[in-house]
Amino acid sequence: MEVPICDAVYTDPKPMRNCVRISLLLVAASMPLCGQTSAQVPQPQPSPTMSSKLTPEAVHRSALVIDTHADTPQRFVDENYDLGSPLDGGNLNLESARKGNLGAEFFSIWVEPKLYKGQYARRTLILIDAVKQQVARHPDQMMFVATPEGIELAHREHKLAALMGIEGGHSIEDSLALLRQYYALGVRYMTLTWSNSNGWADSSGDIDDTSVPHTKEGLTEFGKDVVYEMNRLGMMVDVSHVSDRTFFRTLVITRAPVIASHSSARALCNAPRNMTDDMLRAVANSGGPGSKGGVVQVNFYSAFISQAYYDASKAQKPEVDKAVQALKDKDKAEGRETTYEEISKLERQFADRIPRPPLSALIDHIDHIAKVSGVDHVGLGSDFDGVSGQLPEEIDSVADLPKITAALMERGYSAEDCRRILGGNLLRVFREVQAVAKELQAENRPRITDKQSVEK
Numbered sequence: 001m002e003v004p005i006c007d008a009v010y011t012d013p014k015p016m017r018n019c020v021r022i023s024l025l026l027v028a029a030s031m032p033l034c035g036q037t038s039a040q041v042p043q044p045q046p047s048p049t050m051s052s053k054l055t056p057e058a059v060h061r062s063a064l065v066i067d068t069h070a071d072t073p074q075r076f077v078d079e080n081y082d083l084g085s086p087l088d089g090g091n092l093n094l095e096s097a098r099k100g101n102l103g104a105e106f107f108s109i110w111v112e113p114k115l116y117k118g119q120y121a122r123r124t125l126i127l128i129d130a131v132k133q134q135v136a137r138h139p140d141q142m143m144f145v146a147t148p149e150g151i152e153l154a155h156r157e158h159k160l161a162a163l164m165g166i167e168g169g170h171s172i173e174d175s176l177a178l179l180r181q182y183y184a185l186g187v188r189y190m191t192l193t194w195s196n197s198n199g200w201a202d203s204s205g206d207i208d209d210t211s212v213p214h215t216k217e218g219l220t221e222f223g224k225d226v227v228y229e230m231n232r233l234g235m236m237v238d239v240s241h242v243s244d245r246t247f248f249r250t251l252v253i254t255r256a257p258v259i260a261s262h263s264s265a266r267a268l269c270n271a272p273r274n275m276t277d278d279m280l281r282a283v284a285n286s287g288g289p290g291s292k293g294g295v296v297q298v299n300f301y302s303a304f305i306s307q308a309y310y311d312a313s314k315a316q317k318p319e320v321d322k323a324v325q326a327l328k329d330k331d332k333a334e335g336r337e338t339t340y341e342e343i344s345k346l347e348r349q350f351a352d353r354i355p356r357p358p359l360s361a362l363i364d365h366i367d368h369i370a371k372v373s374g375v376d377h378v379g380l381g382s383d384f385d386g387v388s389g390q391l392p393e394e395i396d397s398v399a400d401l402p403k404i405t406a407a408l409m410e411r412g413y414s415a416e417d418c419r420r421i422l423g424g425n426l427l428r429v430f431r432e433v434q435a436v437a438k439e440l441q442a443e444n445r446p447r448i449t450d451k452q453s454v455e456k
Contacts, residue, residue, distance in 0.1 A: 297381025
């Protein structure tokens with residue numbers, strides 16, 4: 001903290017000597033420098049952290065912007081897409097990242113559970129490799145990192161920091177050995193479930209489906225070991241997608257603060273994927289004694305931020321499911337397998353019939369979470385390239401992220417508040433998760449083996 005001169009209290013054992021010194025300095029400061037006109041004297045520039053008149057654009061440019069969820073790896077693999085290419089209907093490429101001042105992106109490693117049944121690990125490794133191949137193609141614009149310090153280093157070098165998060169615990173195939181290997185490859189968070197329950201954790205996507213087996217308490221004994229091992233490794237525990245019961249059980253078990261990599265507020269849009277106010281507060285209070293708590297990264301998907309859009313999408317679902325099945329039947333008759341890309345494009349055709357909600361709907365969720373759990377516990381988890389439906393109006397790509405900062409400032413959020421929301425909060429949680437990992441690794445506790453039972 002800097003103290004204004006008018007408020008400073010100065011005491012010195014030799015006051016007269018200092019008065020003389022100050023007088024001489026004032027006289028010297030008033031004299032022109034030899035050979036230098038007043039126009040040539042460099043004027044001090046206000047620091048971004050000190051100026052109260054920063055524009056939204058300046059605030060956004062001064063922030064280290066971190067997005068915790070983009071499904072672009074599916075495009076890398078299935079469409080042979082390159083980040084140096086035009087968007088071509090997508091939401092993220094290198095040009096849009098520059099325009100949006102995106103500092104770090106967590107690329108989602110998501111394996112569609114039905115299309116890749118029996119080969120979850122194989123598909124996971126292919127997607128991990130695809131992310132690293134993008135970095136190898138663009139070393140002048142990207143940097144693969146796995147630590148908070150790495151994010152800051154990439155930012156200083158004006159490169160996009162590329163990180164990874166696994167979306168769905170089915171990727172580990174009930175193996176802690178696989179979990180550890182994914183961490184070794186650079187994965188720094190794992191969403192305990194996707195929309196499918198996996199035997200050791202329950203999903204909000206099928207919790208009401210009686211044909212799907214679920215746990216008794218939200219996590220099996222193996223599920224508890226998964227959470228502990230993630231804490232020990234330094235992998236952030238992601239509670240997006242999980243059932244409410246699994247959510248609260250996880251927060252009892254975890255020794256480190258958790259994240260919700262792409263979830264919004266259920267009070268504003270009653271989608272099971274969103275979080276109740278009690279859950280928002282629980283995330284903010286997650287972690288062990290002395291923890292500063294976790295963070296909820298707001299999802300941009302229209303069906304998670306607008307009740308009207310969610311209701312329209314839900315009403316449309318039977319028709320969409322019928323069309324998808326017809327596509328699969330047609331492809332099967334022709335001796336080929338339907339790809340996720342084809343299904344996504346078909347679903348998008350239906351979604352385009354529903355009007356997009358305004359940008360203010362997205363800002364409402366950020367604002368609500370900040371008011372319920374505190375401004376230190378909200379961030380951005382866009383779900384770019386991962387929704388078959390629409391994003392809100394004015395948000396078409398990463399290049400539009402500055403509009404969020406402008407909208408927040410219009411609602412009275414300070415420059416520092418915006419910097420926290422845009423990335424500072426996530427960076428803080430990431431640091432604490434790694435600090436907890438060091439503590440756990442130093443404990444004299446037997447290492448969990450890979451023979452742990454997966455029984456409920």
